Amino acid sequence: MIPTPDPWEQLLPAALVGTARRAVPDTPDLPAPEAEDAPGSTALLDRAALAAVRRAAGHTPHTAEPVEPAPEDDAPEVGAAASRRLAEILTTRAALLPEWLDLVARAGRRVPAAHLPTLLDRGARDSELRPAVAAAVGARGHWLARFRDTWHYLGAHGAATHFDPRIWEHGAPPERRRVLAALRRTDPAAARERTAEVLRTEPVAERRRSLLSVLASGLTTEDEDVLAAALDDRAAGVRGLALSLLSRLPDSDHADRLRAYVRALVSTGPRGEVRIRGVGPGRSGLLRDLALAVPERADDTGAARSERLWALITHAPLDVWTALVAPDPARVLARVERSRRTDVHDALVNAAGFQGSAEWARALLSTLGPDVGGHLARATQDRRVLQLPALLRPLPLDERCAWVHRALNRTGDLADAGYLLRAAGGPWTPELSVAATRMLLNHRSDGGYRALCEAAAEYLPPEHLDHLPPDPPGLAPEDRRLYLDTRDTVLFRREMQREL
Amino acid sequence: MWGECRGSGSRSYTVAVHVDAEEAPAYKCSCPSRKIPCKHTLGLLTRWAGGELSESEESPEWVGRWIGRRTAHRPRRAAPDPARAEATRRDRDRAVAEGLTELSLWLRDQIDSGLCEVPDRGYAHWDRMAERLVDAKAAGAAALVSELPALVRHRDWPARVLERFAYLHLLAEAHRAREHLPEVLRAAVHTRAGVTTRADEVIARGERTTDTWTVLARSEADDPASGVRSRRVWLRGRTHGRTVMTLAHGREPGALVPGPDPGTGIEAEFALYPDRRRATEVRAGAPEPAPVPPGSTVAGALDAHAAHLAEAPWQPASLVVLAQVAPARHGQDWYLADPSGDALPLGAPDPWRLLAATGGRPATVAGEWSPADGFTPLTVWPDGAPAVPL
Numbered sequence: 001m002i003p004t005p006d007p008w009e010q011l012l013p014a015a016l017v018g019t020a021r022r023a024v025p026d027t028p029d030l031p032a033p034e035a036e037d038a039p040g041s042t043a044l045l046d047r048a049a050l051a052a053v054r055r056a057a058g059h060t061p062h063t064a065e066p067v068e069p070a071p072e073d074d075a076p077e078v079g080a081a082a083s084r085r086l087a088e089i090l091t092t093r094a095a096l097l098p099e100w101l102d103l104v105a106r107a108g109r110r111v112p113a114a115h116l117p118t119l120l121d122r123g124a125r126d127s128e129l130r131p132a133v134a135a136a137v138g139a140r141g142h143w144l145a146r147f148r149d150t151w152h153y154l155g156a157h158g159a160a161t162h163f164d165p166r167i168w169e170h171g172a173p174p175e176r177r178r179v180l181a182a183l184r185r186t187d188p189a190a191a192r193e194r195t196a197e198v199l200r201t202e203p204v205a206e207r208r209r210s211l212l213s214v215l216a217s218g219l220t221t222e223d224e225d226v227l228a229a230a231l232d233d234r235a236a237g238v239r240g241l242a243l244s245l246l247s248r249l250p251d252s253d254h255a256d257r258l259r260a261y262v263r264a265l266v267s268t269g270p271r272g273e274v275r276i277r278g279v280g281p282g283r284s285g286l287l288r289d290l291a292l293a294v295p296e297r298a299d300d301t302g303a304a305r306s307e308r309l310w311a312l313i314t315h316a317p318l319d320v321w322t323a324l325v326a327p328d329p330a331r332v333l334a335r336v337e338r339s340r341r342t343d344v345h346d347a348l349v350n351a352a353g354f355q356g357s358a359e360w361a362r363a364l365l366s367t368l369g370p371d372v373g374g375h376l377a378r379a380t381q382d383r384r385v386l387q388l389p390a391l392l393r394p395l396p397l398d399e400r401c402a403w404v405h406r407a408l409n410r411t412g413d414l415a416d417a418g419y420l421l422r423a424a425g426g427p428w429t430p431e432l433s434v435a436a437t438r439m440l441l442n443h444r445s446d447g448g449y450r451a452l453c454e455a456a457a458e459y460l461p462p463e464h465l466d467h468l469p470p471d472p473p474g475l476a477p478e479d480r481r482l483y484l485d486t487r488d489t490v491l492f493r494r495e496m497q498r499e500l
Numbered sequence: 501m502w503g504e505c506r507g508s509g510s511r512s513y514t515v516a517v518h519v520d521a522e523e524a525p526a527y528k529c530s531c532p533s534r535k536i537p538c539k540h541t542l543g544l545l546t547r548w549a550g551g552e553l554s555e556s557e558e559s560p561e562w563v564g565r566w567i568g569r570r571t572a573h574r575p576r577r578a579a580p581d582p583a584r585a586e587a588t589r590r591d592r593d594r595a596v597a598e599g600l601t602e603l604s605l606w607l608r609d610q611i612d613s614g615l616c617e618v619p620d621r622g623y624a625h626w627d628r629m630a631e632r633l634v635d636a637k638a639a640g641a642a643a644l645v646s647e648l649p650a651l652v653r654h655r656d657w658p659a660r661v662l663e664r665f666a667y668l669h670l671l672a673e674a675h676r677a678r679e680h681l682p683e684v685l686r687a688a689v690h691t692r693a694g695v696t697t698r699a700d701e702v703i704a705r706g707e708r709t710t711d712t713w714t715v716l717a718r719s720e721a722d723d724p725a726s727g728v729r730s731r732r733v734w735l736r737g738r739t740h741g742r743t744v745m746t747l748a749h750g751r752e753p754g755a756l757v758p759g760p761d762p763g764t765g766i767e768a769e770f771a772l773y774p775d776r777r778r779a780t781e782v783r784a785g786a787p788e789p790a791p792v793p794p795g796s797t798v799a800g801a802l803d804a805h806a807a808h809l810a811e812a813p814w815q816p817a818s819l820v821v822l823a824q825v826a827p828a829r830h831g832q833d834w835y836l837a838d839p840s841g842d843a844l845p846l847g848a849p850d851p852w853r854l855l856a857a858t859g860g861r862p863a864t865v866a867g868e869w870s871p872a873d874g875f876t877p878l879t880v881w882p883d884g885a886p887a888v889p890l
Contacts, residue, residue, distance in 0.1 A: 008659070011662070012658055012659060015611060015662045016616045018611065018612055019611050019612050020613060020614070021614065039608070040611075040612070041607075041608035041611040041612045044611055045607060045608070045611060045665060045669035046669070046673075048662055048665070049667065049673075049813075051666070052663045052666045052667060053670070053813045056805075057805070057806035057809045057810070058806070060802070061798045061842030061844070062843045062844065062845055063830070063842070063843055064833075064835035064837050065828055065829055065830065066837050067828060067829060068860060069860035070860050113857050113859065113882070113888070114856060114890075116856040117852035117856055143859065144856050147855065148852065
């Protein structure tokens, strides 16, 4: 059979040149024109119209491969009220999204399927939101995220239900990470071996980093060899991750080496002063252990030295300081401060937060306690480190709230109060909540009320709503508006909790 | 209804609401708020809704004065004079016919001299023809012409321009033969040319159809040039299977009431436009849950569009309901495939909401099929779950 030529392809050249110069081609495939003697242009338009409508009406089906469906979700979707609440949060109250997602995950539910693309987009823009997104989107959300590059971050959170060697060999990067995470739970040593192999063979740095991060759960000193090998990786991201994992292993050889570097740099003088030398560029072992690139030329400026010292103090176990300088953290800090080494003092504050040491955090917080406001003001003025949230985080909730409660009593500045209340994190204890509501209602001074309101809106447990009257007396108009907004948000959060 | 509201100040506010069968409710309140209706008015309405207001024969003088002013300002609707209406219709029909005859000549000139001259034409060339058609009251045909400069910018402009010329030619020819066309096709010609039918005419004279309708889909679009928002809603009768579409326009943000949600059902009577597809609501009950509408295969949907083209060849797209279709891929492109493996390419900006709602499982999907732009999913009935508007 001779294929009939497409009439459209025949008509187009004639139309381009013009029927004044070229005859209308024969189109045997189309029904014969009714008027044989029509002028060329009319005949061509007649046939083009036939061909166009016939083409639209004669569209034939395509073929395509259906995608593999999402696995069944064990967690049920949230109810209709919570679903409407989510729509409102996404459009007007984005600040409450983390809390809502957290409530969903705690209730063992998952977000409504229709909202998944929007949520995954939010997570793509805001990395802090990702763990909460990952915990609330269910199997459907993880399935959906595979189809779009910008959503692949989700693979870095959560684990598959079981290790599937087929996916490990042939799956997309996020799926491989999820099955490796599953293996890490059931057979940590096997997961470690596979990670070691990935570090040797995987050419893409981001994939090496992503798979190495699986070791973070269930980390033990047995993982040290793999992590130490990763310190020699050519990608800075992989080295940095290996270092941060190693610094969670105080019993490792790596930790011992860092302690030794500190001992070599620190000495105590006759009057109890502490002398600390900078770290020169020639220490290749030290640089490797701190995941720092070896400088190409002798990079021996003061700034480079103190940067290296900062990295060393941040990662070396803090117990080396109590062994070396003074028996307890408070006295170590006092002696460092007396020796006019504010840089070292700041590095130790930073290290206490980074390493999550409750003992050091307590020591630091007790030195700050009597004059929190002054410390906050001086820290801002001198651009020094005072990471209250990082120092409070290692402490249990009750202790954290109790410390903030005491500190609140000693500060008259509402902006500081807002900062302290935020640093306490949530959920506040009843005592702290009562103190915060009292401050909200007895506002007489000027400035800072907004910071206080924002902290209360975010962290005040909704059951304290009853302590916030709808029409409090004695607030200036602007403050009254802030107060009512805050109350409104707490009310919104209470509804949100009731629906989940 | 009227009332007085004691506020925080010394004077109380006088509030009144006029509910009237012919127009939207009107509100009056002596408070200084710029919100209409203000909170005092809403309070009055709440009490009215709760049956807390007592009926009265007499109304205060200020209420009477206000109502009187309102009715005096109302434009008097002239009683339609059938003879005059018919004369207007004929005048208009003649004007359109003249415009389309000119269009026909213009098209033949273009084809005679060849499309290769098209890219060198300035806007004025196209605008002249479009303006002529607007003057001839053929705004629909004018719109088709004024889109031509945009078509010329495409890489495959010769095919697109020739196709548009062909459709315009078909419109002009069909209008010339309008007296001999079946009624539905004639209606399509008038609609495409831009002859509109007023809703009150449709309600007065159009064919009526009553059924329990399932809301298949809703789609909204903004026209950035005019600032007008338009909303189309498609409904399918559960007893007789007819699919109708309602179209509403609004300029203000709140002017378009959302209407029934896709997936719900309403008991309603519609009046049909002459094309027997567009309809306007005569009366409707409250929305209630509806079963999943029956759908077709991909081949069935293509047939339905072909049948639609036979009645309205200028129609770029048809609403179709596909049963048992699942998201599918070919290379980087997304499709909806039925159990036989037949598939339609997806045309919407991205497939993610469809994918999320179905989870990759077969579902019933209502959407618009256009051979040029692909399938735009509008509503999904996932297996065992309520409808999800996309």
